[in-house]
Amino acid sequence: MKRRADVVIIGAGVTGAALAYELARRGIRDVVVLERRFPCSGATGRCGGGIRQQFTTPHNIRLAMESVERYGTLSEELGVDIEFIQGGYLILAETEGEREAQRKAVALQNDLGLPSRLLTPRDAKRILPLLDETTIVSATYCPTDGHANPFRVVEGYLARARERGAVLEKFTEVVDLEVKGGRIVKVRTSRGDVSPGTVVNAAGAWSGEIARMAGVKLPNRPVRHEIAITEPVEPFMEVMVISIHNGIYFSQTAEGQIIGGIGNPGERPGHDTSSSLGFLRRYARELTRYVPALGQLAVLRQWAGLYDVTPDAQPILGPTPGLENFVQANGFSGHGFMIAPAVARHLADYIEKGVLSENLARLSLERFERELHGEAFVVG
Amino acid sequence: MTRHPSRVPRRKDPDDPVVCRCEEVTVSQVVRAIREGHDTLEELKRHLRAGMGPCQGRTCLPLLARILARETGRPLPEVMEEVSIRPPLVPTPLELWRGG
Numbered sequence: 176m177k178r179r180a181d182v183v184i185i186g187a188g189v190t191g192a193a194l195a196y197e198l199a200r201r202g203i204r205d206v207v208v209l210e211r212r213f214p215c216s217g218a219t220g221r222c223g224g225g226i227r228q229q230f231t232t233p234h235n236i237r238l239a240m241e242s243v244e245r246y247g248t249l250s251e252e253l254g255v256d257i258e259f260i261q262g263g264y265l266i267l268a269e270t271e272g273e274r275e276a277q278r279k280a281v282a283l284q285n286d287l288g289l290p291s292r293l294l295t296p297r298d299a300k301r302i303l304p305l306l307d308e309t310t311i312v313s314a315t316y317c318p319t320d321g322h323a324n325p326f327r328v329v330e331g332y333l334a335r336a337r338e339r340g341a342v343l344e345k346f347t348e349v350v351d352l353e354v355k356g357g358r359i360v361k362v363r364t365s366r367g368d369v370s371p372g373t374v375v376n377a378a379g380a381w382s383g384e385i386a387r388m389a390g391v392k393l394p395n396r397p398v399r400h401e402i403a404i405t406e407p408v409e410p411f412m413e414v415m416v417i418s419i420h421n422g423i424y425f426s427q428t429a430e431g432q433i434i435g436g437i438g439n440p441g442e443r444p445g446h447d448t449s450s451s452l453g454f455l456r457r458y459a460r461e462l463t464r465y466v467p468a469l470g471q472l473a474v475l476r477q478w479a480g481l482y483d484v485t486p487d488a489q490p491i492l493g494p495t496p497g498l499e500n501f502v503q504a505n506g507f508s509g510h511g512f513m514i515a516p517a518v519a520r521h522l523a524d525y526i527e528k529g530v531l532s533e534n535l536a537r538l539s540l541e542r543f544e545r546e547l548h549g550e551a552f553v554v555g
Numbered sequence: 556m557t558r559h560p561s562r563v564p565r566r567k568d569p570d571d572p573v574v575c576r577c578e579e580v581t582v583s584q585v586v587r588a589i590r591e592g593h594d595t596l597e598e599l600k601r602h603l604r605a606g607m608g609p610c611q612g613r614t615c616l617p618l619l620a621r622i623l624a625r626e627t628g629r630p631l632p633e634v635m636e637e638v639s640i641r642p643p644l645v646p647t648p649l650e651l652w653r654g655g
Contacts, residue, residue, distance in 0.1 A: 213598050220601060326601050406609055406646060430604075450642050459652035470650030476611060476641040 176344055179370040181205040182526060183362050185349050185385055186377035188219035189325060189512050190504050192332035193519035194375060195341045196253075201527050204340030205372075208333070209364060211348045215329045217379045219512055221448075221480025223402060223424055223434055224322045225415050226513045227264045229291050229315060231280045231551040234534050235489060236287050238514040238521075243319055245516035253331030257323045258429035262413025264320035265294075265302055266552070267311045267465065269420040274313040276419065276551065281315055291317035302414055305466045322415050322426045325512055349378075352388040358500050359389055373526055375502045380446065380481035382491075382505035391495055394543050395506045396444040398484050400436055401454035403477040405469075407431030416465070417554045423461045424554055433472060437461055438554065448479045482509040487542075487549035492518060493525055493535040502526065503540055509553055574622070575615035577608020585619060589626045596620060596638040609646055612638070 181203055184191045187210035195206050210216070226246055228239040243261075250257050268274050277293055284291045294316050296308035302316060333343060344366065352374070353361035362369045378385045380397035387393075407430050415426035425435025437458045455477055463470040485491060485506035495501040504522055507514070524530045571581045580603045593602040596619060605619055606612030612619075616638060624631040 213595060215601060216597070330602070405649065455643075455652050459649040463649060463653050470653065471648060473609075473646035473648050474643060474652070475607075475609060475646050477643070478641050 176347070176364070176367040177207055177342060177369060180207040180342075181372040182207070182375065183369055183371040183373070184208045184375045184377055185362075186210065186217070186379060186381075187214040187329070187333065187343060187345065188217050188377065188379055189329055189332070189515040190379075190507070190518060191375070191377035192329045192336070193515045194377065194504065194522055195336035196332040197519040197523035198526065199336045199339035199341050201523055203523075203527060206336070206341040207369060208341060208343045209347050209349055209362070209369075210343065210345045211381070213345045214333055214343070215326055217381075218480045218483065219325045219329060219379075221402065221478060222325055222512050223426065223436060224325050224428070224512065225264070225320075225417075225424060225426065226259075226322055227317075227320045227415070227417075227510075228289050229264055229266055229280065229284060229317050229320065229552070231276075231283065232489060232549070233283070233287060234537050235510070235514070235550050236284055236289060238517045238534060240287070240289060241517035241520070242514045243321070245520075246321070246323060249328070249331070249516065253335055255327050255331030255334070257327045257331060259321055259323040260413055260429060261319060261321035262415065263302070263316055263318040265299060265414050265416045266315045267299070267416065267418040267420065268313045269311055269418070271312065273419055277313055277315050280552070284317070289317060290319060291315055303412060303416060303466070305411070305468050307465060307467060310465055316414075320415065324429065328512075328515075349385060349388070352385070354389050354498065357498060359498060371500065373500045373502055375504050375522070375526075377504040379505060379507075379511070380483045382483055382503070386503075389498060389501055391498065391501065393491065393503070393506070393540070394486050395483050395491070397446050397481040398442050398444055399447055399479050400438060400442075400482050400509065401450060401458075401477060401479045402434065402436035403455060403458060403474050404428075405433040405472040405474055408433075408472060418461075418465070419552055419554065421461050422554050423458065423465070425462060432475070433469060435462060446481065448481060450477045450479055483511075484508045488553045489550055490514070490518065490538055491540050492522065492538040493531060494539065496541055508550070574618045575603070575605035575608065577610050577615075578604040580605040580615070582622065585622050586626060589623060594623065594627055596623060596634060599623065600638070611641070611644075611646075
C-alpha cells in the first residue's frame with residue numbers, strides 16, 4: 176500500500192467513488208480510497224436507487240437538481256450504462272395535513288425552478304394506472320426525478336478514477352487516525368499506514384466511529400432500513416412512487432423487478448442489518464394497498480442497509496473545525512445516492528481550490544451549534 | 556400483469572457453458588470479472604447479477620465458488636464463507652405476506 180497520498184478517502188460508496196472521480200478529473204490523481212469491505216458493500220449497494228429532487232429545504236433541492244442534470248449524461252461520461260430511468264417521482268399523501276405540506280413544498284420547489292406539481296388522485300392514476308386512487312387525497316409529481324443502478328454508478332466512477340491514477344484498497348479497515356498540531360498526520364489501517372494530505376470521511380453509517388478516531392464528535396446515528404425485491408415483470412411503470420404517509424417507496428428496475436422498502440418509525444439506532452418478517456409484512460400490506468396488482472409478484476429477497484441520519488436529515492459536508500485537513504462527506508440520511516454527483520463536485524472544488532460553495536457552507540458540521548431547519552420528507 | 560417474456564437465449568457456445576441460468580452468465584464472463592478484480596463471491600454477484608435470479612443462487616453459487624477458488628488459488632470453504640443468504644428462502648407472492 177502507498178505510504179502517502181494527497182487525498183485519502185475513507186469509504187467506497189457512491190460518495191467516495193464520485194469524489195475520487197471528480198478529483199482525478201481535476202488532475203488530483205494521488206488519491207487512495209480505503210474500503211473496509213468492497214465497493215458498494217454499505218448503504219449505496221443496499222439502497223433503492225431513487226434520484227429525487229422533491230425535497231423541502233433549499234439546499235437539498237439545489238443539490239438534487241444539480242445531480243439530476245449530471246445523472247442525465249453520466250452513462251455517456253463514464254462509459255457505463257447506469258440504467259438511469261427518468262420516469263419521475265410520484266409522492267402520495269393521505270391526509271389534509273400532508274396535502275398542505277405538499278402544497279408548501281411544491282411552492283418552494285417551483286421557486287427554485289423545479290417543475291414539480293400538485294396532483295389530484297385522478298391525475299395521479301393517469302401517471303400510474305394500477306394505483307388505487309381512493310387511498311390518497313393528493314400527490315405531487317416531478318417528471319425529471321428518476322432512478323438508476325447504484326452498482327453501475329459506483330463501478331463507472333471507480334473505473335474512470337482508477338484509469339487516472341486513483342487507487343482502491345478494498346478489505347482495508349481504518350483502525351486509527353493520528354492527530355498532531357491540528358492535522359491528521361497518519362491514517363492507520365489493517366493493512367498499513369498512509370500519510371495523508373487531506374482525509375475525507377465518506378464512511379456512511381460508520382462516519383461517527385471514524386470521526387471519533389480523530390477526536391471529532393458527529394451527531395450522526397445509524398438507522399436500519401429494510402428493502403425487498405420481486406421477480407421481474409414486463410416494464411409497466413417508469414415512475415418511482417413514495418408516500419409521505421408511511422415512508423414507503425418502490426420502483427421498477429431496468430431488469431423489470433419491483434424494488435422497494437418502508438421506514439420503521441420504531442427503529443432504534445444501531446448497526447444491525449438483519450432482515451425481519453415484520454418489515455416484509457408491513458411492506459406487502461402498504462404496497463398492495465396502493466397497487467393491489469403487485470400482490471401477485473413473488474418476493475425474491477430482502478435485505479437491509481443503514482441510513483446515516485443527522486438531526487436535520489441533511490448531510491454534513493466540508494471542513495472540520497479544529498482539524499485543517501479533515502473533510503466530512505457523510506450524514507446523507509438516506510439520500511446519498513441522489514445527490515452524490517453534485518456533492519462530489521462541490522467537495523472536489525473545496526479540496527482543489529479551497530472554494531467553499533454556499534451549499535457546503537450551509538451544510539457544515541458547525542451548523543449544529545446554530546438553529547436547525549430540517550428536511551421533512553425523509554423517504555427513498 | 557404479464558410475466559417477463561423469457562429472454563432470447565444467447566447463441567450456444569459449447570466451450571463457454573452457462574453458470575447462472577437465471578441471469579445467463581457464462582464461465583468466460585465469470586473468469587473475466589474475477590481477473591478485473593471482482594474476486595469475492597459478493598462482488599461477483601453484484602457485478603454479474605449471477606445468483607440474483609429466481610433460484611437465488613442455488614444452482615450457480617457452488618459453481619461460481621469453484622471457479623473463484625480455481626482462479627484465485629484460495630481454498631473453497633473460505634470462498635464460500637463470504638456469501639450471505641437472504642430471505643425468503645423461496646420466492647413467495649407478496650399477497651401471502653400481507654395477511655393477518
